[in-house]
Amino acid sequence: KEKHKILHRLLQNSTSPVEL
């Protein structure tokens, strides 16, 4: 789970922006 924490976050929270 730790290996893919940004993907996890994107899947669980649509409002969370990904920092470019």
Place this chain on the structure above:
Amino acid sequence: PQLADQKTLARQIYEAYLKNFSMNKAKARTILTGKTSNPPFVIHDMETLQLAEQTLVAKMVGSAGALKDREAEVRIFHCCQCTSVETVTELTEFAKSVPGFSSLDLNDQVTLLKYGVYEALFAMLASSMNKDGLLVAYGSGFITREFLKSLRRPFSDMMEPKFQFAMKFNALELDDSDLALFVAAIICCGDRPGLVNVSHIEVMQESIVHILQLHLLANHPDDAFLFPKLLQKLADLRQLVTEHAQLVQEIKKTEDTSLHPLLQEIYRDMY
């Protein structure tokens, strides 16, 4: 009733596609065929690249930021990463809108995205390409294929395989309603490494692929072999992503460039 259900699912997937992707084939073709009042700014050499960076992609390059004094190849590579991250974010939202996806095991959702996003990205990238170049910066710019080829290696090897794929893929003349189902079929794929609940995903995959087949027969009655041709494209995309991942690893090893954490997650232990 079954046919009605299938049509509903096809419509839901198409609506999710239109809603979540900032660029689609219809928009891209309007720009590429010169049917807009604002034609894209053409990037064909170092000078036009710098001009574009000052106006179109100032935010991405960070005109006052760390990349300002880096060579063009590194700046372009960085821009490609920014676009990829945005598309991965859009693809994640699209996947969540595909009926059934969100009720899958969360780790399986991650696995499907990890292996599917680049295949989907390259399939959709074809919409923004013609034989001469590629739309960038939401269609406000057009970077020429020759300019990308003229960069120094290994960066010059990055886009040419995608153009070659895109020219053959675009010859199939898919529209956005076809592409929506094709992208959903790429993501809902039961043979990705490490899936836990394969049968659950296979059920979803079968219904999407079946709807894709029916949709293609109705939407392209003159091309009876379009469905098997598209199944072949799934295999071609897998190969394209494998080669792309190898090239990115090489760039990471030999060049002084950073890789976005989201993309690192996707590439790590991929193939």
